[in-house]
Amino acid sequence: MRFAIKQVSCGSERIGTLTGFFKSPSTVIETPTAALLTQGGSVSHLTAEVLSKVFTTPQLLWVPVSNSLQLEPGMRAQGQGVAKFCGLPEQLVCVTSHNMSEPTPPGHFELEKVPLWTKNGKKMVSAERYMDLMEVYKPEIILAIADGRTSLNEGYKRILKSLDRTCNMLDTCVYRYKASKKLKESALIGVVVATGMPKKSNESIKHVLTHKDTLTGVALAGVTDAYEESDILAAQKLGDIFKTVGDALPKDLLRVVEGCWNPAIIVAAIEHGWDLFDGSYPAKLSNAGHVLTLNFDPDRLSYEPCVLDLNDERYKEDFTPVLEGCECLTCKKHTRAYIRHLLNTREMLSSVLLSIHNLHHFDQLFRHARQHIAANTFQKYKKHITKQYEAYNLPHSANGVTDVKTDISMNGTEYMKKRLRVSDDEIPTSQVVNGSL
Secondary structure (H helix, E strand, O other): OEEEEEEEOOOOOEEEEEEOEOOEOOOOEEEOEEOEEEEOOEEOOOOHHHHHHHOOOOOEEEEEHHHOHHHHHHHHHHOOHHHHHOOOOOOEEEEEOOOOOOOOOOOOOEOOEEEEEEOOEEEEEEHHHHHHHHHHHOOOEEEOOOOOOOOOOOOHHHHHHHHHHHHHHHHHHHHHHHHOOOOOOOEEEEEEOOOOOHHHHHHHHHHHHOOOOOOOEEEEOOOOOOOOOHHHOOHHHHHHHHHHHHHHOOOOOEEEEOOOOOHHHHHHHHHOOOOEEOOHHHHHHHHHOEEEOOOOOOOOOOOOOOEEEOOOHHHOOOOOOOOOOOOOHHHHHOOHHHHHHHHHOOOOHHHHHHHHHHHHHHHHHHHHHHHHHHOOOHHHHHHHHHHHHHHHHHHHEEOOEEOOOHHHHOOHHHHHHHHHHOOHHHOOOOOOEOOEO
16 A cells, blocks of 8 residues: 655645555545444444445445454454455455544553453453454554553653553564565554653654654554543644644655544644544444534534534424435435434434434545645635534533533443433433534
């Protein structure tokens, strides 16, 4: 796989291309873009057939080992990789160790190993074991295993251990990658950690760049541990990190951001030249019964919140599409009232329809971003998207810190459990304040 910069705007934002995929030579993926988060190797709530109707061209799947390790025996027996094993042979795969949007118990580390909290419990994984798995998964893109599940407020001792462990594991991953004949068609991505401490972050960057000739890109970790909710982290602080790390990296490397970031944070990252995101945000919204309804036209005002909670009773008799003008399958055929009914009766179809819309709309966020970069109007677009999220969160802010909504901050699995265990009368509804949720 190759990454090339196609166009740079008046700032650091840029349009790039991912090409040269061994199993799909004609496929071109434009960046900035987001991968599709998977659970057990499949896109959450969508069958392969439905996925092909949502996206007509091959997409990049984000496959965490933590939620797909149970597939290893079957993949080994078949010997054709995770995409083929999961019935998605035409899709492209990016494998990482964790799903950074899911909280996991802290601690539990061992020398040169990191814990993966899998379906079958905790598994301690070394870099050697991880690269063995990569030969089984056969992905197009490999994110090197790293100890990157740390928040910006992490203690100094924890950061030191994270940095030391990550550097040692990257050395092993690079050595195994160079020696492996099975991974010659895959691209390896190094991981930067300790981003909350500038000096240690610089050490991490310098170590990653010692392998520059081998790596295709660099991923940013060490920003959130999924306990410190990504929505409440100050956008300015994150913007400074995106800029500082981005400026220290060579321009020709693919830049990857892990974590469940809302669109306001995503456009801030794009502004500083970051290219690929893990796509966990739309999955989290779908699991919570929420839909993304951003207005992408900077010249058109919208008085509706950019995220709607369709669990709310106000949508009981709302027979309009989820989003007027949206071309997704959900909006063409179904109404807010129908999806609210499905959520109320706990039908599985609700998650399917929500996923179709949220994935399509999230993809449109990046498509419009690329258009504005090409037209040198990205700053106007960024301000427009950011303003919508500021208005959405404004009634819930105090002392400059956003109080995120309880249902969205909930882990998707826990939210589904909640929906199954409580009666309809016990499901809380969001209050409307100044026209916002």
